[in-house]
Amino acid sequence: MKNILYITGFLLTGFIAQAQDQDPKAKAILDDLSKTTKTYKTITADYNFLLLNKDGKQTEKQTGKVQIKGDKFKLEILGTTIVCDGKTMWNYNKDAKEVTIKDFDSKNEDQLNPSKLFTLYEKGYKYKYDKDEKVGAVNCSAIDLYPADKPEKKKFHTIKLYVDKVKKQVSQIKMLMKDGTKQVYELKSIKPNTEIADASFVFDTKGFKANQIIDERD
Numbered sequence: 001m002k003n004i005l006y007i008t009g010f011l012l013t014g015f016i017a018q019a020q021d022q023d024p025k026a027k028a029i030l031d032d033l034s035k036t037t038k039t040y041k042t043i044t045a046d047y048n049f050l051l052l053n054k055d056g057k058q059t060e061k062q063t064g065k066v067q068i069k070g071d072k073f074k075l076e077i078l079g080t081t082i083v084c085d086g087k088t089m090w091n092y093n094k095d096a097k098e099v100t101i102k103d104f105d106s107k108n109e110d111q112l113n114p115s116k117l118f119t120l121y122e123k124g125y126k127y128k129y130d131k132d133e134k135v136g137a138v139n140c141s142a143i144d145l146y147p148a149d150k151p152e153k154k155k156f157h158t159i160k161l162y163v164d165k166v167k168k169q170v171s172q173i174k175m176l177m178k179d180g181t182k183q184v185y186e187l188k189s190i191k192p193n194t195e196i197a198d199a200s201f202v203f204d205t206k207g208f209k210a211n212q213i214i215d216e217r218d
Helices: 002-011 024-037 114-122
Strands: 043-052 058-069 072-077 080-084 088-093 098-103 125-135 138-147 156-164 170-177 182-192 213-215
Touching (some): 024 114, 024 138, 024 156, 114 138, 114 156, 138 170
Parallel strands (some): 098 213
Antiparallel strands (some): 043 182, 058 072, 072 080, 088 098, 138 156, 156 170
16 A cells, blocks of 8 residues: 555656647647546546566566546555545545544645646656557557656656557656656556446545544644
8 A cells, every 4th residue: 555655756846848748749748638638527447456566477467457537546455545525635544544634635645645646747746658559459659758857857758548449548667766666557457437426526524433443634
């Protein structure tokens, strides 16, 4: 779980890169991706998270599910459920049987916000088309993203974004770390525009004892 939050935090930082620095072919692909993604009222996605060592050997694998509706989201992975209604975020650790509650600000780029995962390229990155490549059975365009804001302070040097050429959806995200390791999101399925009740994005703390609830709200 620590790795998931670590990666997402990095994906959400940065500033808007200058348009003249961008590769036109990559920009056209990303513009199509953005146009498609922004038509989705909701997104439900199942994914794998992989860690690969310097030799490319898998050292860790986790499966997860995320539901997104505007600024609302629900993320489930490895015994942890994170729920946000756009104003409040609940982090439930099943092993510890504890719930941590925090204020949520969608404009705060340092806060976890999975909805930005599907449009991460729009802020803070220069981008370049690499090549067409298959991810499993899916024909994808591979785009390289480079951090534009103080790249020397980042622990990664490149994010490879694989875009399904037919569906115009993100198929895989691969972070190339400066230490030679790789961290990978594999999007197993993306279901747009499914009905998700707003109540799904509120965590019910009834049944929890006072010492099981950590309230960090102002």
